[in-house]
Amino acid sequence: MRQRRALITGAGGFIGSALRRRLAGAGWRVFCVVRRISPKKPGAHALGSDLFHDGTTEGMMRLMRRARPDVVFHLASLFLADHKPADVEALCRSNVLFGMQVLEAASAAKSVGFINTGTAWQHYQDAEYSPVNLYAATKQAFQDILDYYVQTRGLRAVTLKIFDSYGLGDERPKIWKALRNAGSGSTPLILSGGKQKLDPIYVDDIADAYLIAARRLLSGRARGHEIYALSSGRPRTLRSIIDLYAKISGKDIPASWGARPYRFREVMNPWSKGKRLPGWRPKVSLEKGILLAEGLKRDRA
Numbered sequence: 001m002r003q004r005r006a007l008i009t010g011a012g013g014f015i016g017s018a019l020r021r022r023l024a025g026a027g028w029r030v031f032c033v034v035r036r037i038s039p040k041k042p043g044a045h046a047l048g049s050d051l052f053h054d055g056t057t058e059g060m061m062r063l064m065r066r067a068r069p070d071v072v073f074h075l076a077s078l079f080l081a082d083h084k085p086a087d088v089e090a091l092c093r094s095n096v097l098f099g100m101q102v103l104e105a106a107s108a109a110k111s112v113g114f115i116n117t118g119t120a121w122q123h124y125q126d127a128e129y130s131p132v133n134l135y136a137a138t139k140q141a142f143q144d145i146l147d148y149y150v151q152t153r154g155l156r157a158v159t160l161k162i163f164d165s166y167g168l169g170d171e172r173p174k175i176w177k178a179l180r181n182a183g184s185g186s187t188p189l190i191l192s193g194g195k196q197k198l199d200p201i202y203v204d205d206i207a208d209a210y211l212i213a214a215r216r217l218l219s220g221r222a223r224g225h226e227i228y229a230l231s232s233g234r235p236r237t238l239r240s241i242i243d244l245y246a247k248i249s250g251k252d253i254p255a256s257w258g259a260r261p262y263r264f265r266e267v268m269n270p271w272s273k274g275k276r277l278p279g280w281r282p283k284v285s286l287e288k289g290i291l292l293a294e295g296l297k298r299d300r301a
Contacts, residue, residue: 004028004218007051007067009102010075010117014170015162015206019073022207031067033060033076033102057101064105064112071113071214072106074099081263083134095138100145107153113217115210116146118161120199120229123271132265143227150225158213159227160206160277163235163270167203168293175238176293179245179253188254192262194239199231199270202284202292206230209280216278229274232282241286248290 006023010016011032023030031049051063078094080087099116106112121136122129122143131137149155166176178189209230216222236244239257246253262268284292 004071004214005031005067005069006071006073006214007031007033007064007069008073008075009033009098010077013075014167014172015117015165015203016073016075018167018203018207019075019210022204022211023073026211031063031069033063057104060101061105061108064109068109069112071115071217072102073115073210073214074102075117077117077139078135080135081133088134091134091138095135096142096145099142103146103149103155107149107155112155113214113222114146114149114155114157115213115217116143116157116159118143118159118227120161120163120231120271120274121267122161123273124265124267126269126272128273132267147225156217156222157225158217158222158277159225160209160213161227161229161271161274162206163199163201163229163231165203165206166200166289166293168295170203170293175242179242179249179251180294182253183251186254188256188259190259191238191255191257192260192266193258194242195237196262196266196268197235197237197270198241199235200241200286200289201230201232201282202289205282205284208283209277212277212280227275228277228280229271230277230280230282231270231272231274232286235270236286244286245290248287249294249296 006028008016008020011020020030031051033053034050035053051067053059053063076098078091083091106114119136119139121132122140124130124132129140131140143159146157150157170176182189242253
């Protein structure tokens with residue numbers, strides 16, 4: 001069998017990096033779309049071939065012809081929990097326009113599968129569609145555009161909707177980084193009431209889901225545009241997660257609960273109506289995931 005070929009957008013991100021390593025380990029040839037203006041982190045693309053995007057649709061089509069992927073993995077996006085007026089153009093460019101360029105190029109290629117990355121935040125209060133924020137609205141807009149290419153160009157696609165992700169080496173400005181930096185004597189974390197529920201999935205499990213979705217596309221089992229939720233099915237409150245983290249890590253986590261209000265449209269209960277990707281279940285429990293993320297031994301749990 002010939003070597004499978006993958007084209008990844010967002011390969012320099014936390015999840016994209018894990019996916020890149022997973023695909024390379026499975027024997028795929030990996031191509032990474034990057035912008036020339038993007039700062040290159042040390043080793044950021046060590047396992048893939050860089051394809052520099054000039055910002056045009058024609059340029060993206062040239063990259064697609066060069067990579068000749070079997071599957072496009074689209075992870076690139078701009079995440080903003082709260083936006084300001086100055087962010088509107090950047091959100092549209094990153095989450096809609098850039099993805100449209102990738103879709104146009106992918107649809108022009110033959111027999112290419114497309115895996116999109118969505119968010120559970122498209123489903124505020126368990127609605128079929130109700131965006132938590134403008135970021136989630138742009139993800140829905142792109143999902144609708146993807147439907148157009150599926151219906152009119154015969155593109156085969158899977159969208160994976162992610163809840164909360166974490167893992168070793170996660171430097172994103174989220175609660176996990178704050179917990180790693182917290183400890184005895186540090187400034188207390190300024191937190192809300194902590195009753196909101198999160199559904200964290202370890203990053204390696206998320207990478208596995210992308211590979212399973214790719215195999216589904218390559219085998220011909222996927223039909224049209226399939227949409228799945230990458231959920232553990234066991235959401236936990238923020239308070240309980242921090243208590244568990246403190247127990248496993250051995251850290252005294254100083255926290256000022258209720259010191260800040262809940263965010264506008266805070267997700268108190270995650271989306272529960274999504275379909276599970278066939279053949280996928282998270283293998284890493286939250287307890288084991290904290291150990292892995294902290295580089296701790298199993299006997300600490």
